[in-house]
Amino acid sequence: MEIISVNITKGGCGKTTTVQMLGEILSRDYKKKILCIDTDPQCNLTTVSGINLMACGDRNLYTLLKGERPLNDCIVKSKYYDIVPGSLLLAYADTEFNQLGREYLLKEQIEDANYDIILIDTPPSLGLLNIMSLTASTKIIIPTECSYLAMIGLDQLSNTIESVRKHSNKGLEISGILMVKYNARANITSAVLAGLQKMSSKLHTKVFDSKIRETVKVKEAQSQQEPILDWDSSCSAVKDYIAFTMELVNVL
Template identity: 35%
Template sequence: MAKTICVTNQKGGVAKTTTSNAIGLGFKKKGYKVLLIDLDPQGNLSFSVKAEVDESATIYDVLKGDVSVHDAIQKTEIIDIIPSNIILSGVDLEFTHTGREFLLKEALSSVQNEYDYIVIDTPPSLNILTINAFAVADCIIIPMLADIFSLQGITQLYETITRVKKYCNPAIKIEGILLTRYNPRLILSSEIRETAEMIAQQLGTTIFDTYIRASVSIQEVHTQQEDMYKYASRNNAVKDYMNFVKELITRGI
């Protein structure tokens, strides 16, 4: 049965989509079968792996019950994905019925045995899409910039996860906080890391040993819709992401 990983943070611009992309492609590079789920209406993850989103079925159609998961999966030249587009932004108003928190869990049950990993990219908000991701996830990874504003949002995120754990998914675990666009040479970065480690301890989780250094090349990879491990294998941030995948495997994920 697939291990389901949710990458989340209600704060935008923390490299959440890049991290989802890197985890999925990293596990695939290791020989595992991986399915990406784009739950962000912006559809950036879908774009980054060359998914078609205008004329094909998306995760919206799956959640609505109009299309099966199998019919929505696109096997692109880069990786398997269920894509997203802007139509997904209206689900909070559209899906109001009882049990709406479990739509994704019910849908993915039919493909759980076909993949080793399912990686879910969530929107930069704590809405019903994020709740659906939490309800099906085995573990949560929180990308975070090394700045004070990112620290402030972690507590609110934790409160949401706690509610989901109580009412929807008792087995969910915060695997850790991943520092992104990190500069180890800055004193401020080191101070933020120390504070983040204290907060992580209070939340019952940890800061990952691996951090991701800042890199312009990562954005270039997404623009070119390429596999980062093939396109920019010598890039520091790409090397960091590969080390991060190795750390996840070492942790038993």
């Protein structure tokens, strides 16, 4: 079972959208059994997956981490994948979960799960939820938009990855860096791409050949809480994510 977390410190870099698209495509086109986990207290992945948080009651990640219900009782189904919904209570994770070995909490709860691939969406922070996610993961994908601030986010994340490798997950691999909201014609693009290539070789990984273009269809689908594949299965971002998924599957 691969456990892949999609991670970068900066918000708005396409973490949630990348998890959503990978979940949809790996399920529809590769017939994989997928579990997504929403570790962000903002619960964006839960919402865009068409799930009403209130209706979930206490079936969510907070309950799972508290050990109050087993994994299967915290899972909700959406059209293409199963999901452990997020919870606003996760905002207090850093103070709430203070026992010894807390970085292993998520790993312990999901290691016996019966899925082909688990995808973890992470919050834009360097706190415990991120450490837990990286500790539980076999691989990490780093999405980034074409900006200088995203490169700073990547630099911060690389320190966290080093520390997780040292203390709680020696085998954590970086699958690659994915450029999202890509606009080949923008002047800054080539400078950021060059910077990312440099950083990626320092991190012993690569920038994926596939780049994700920006299209309003993504925002439309998410605002209607429809799967992006159902909203417009031939828009540019979907084509790009399909190419990216193929590239990813080849290195899994």
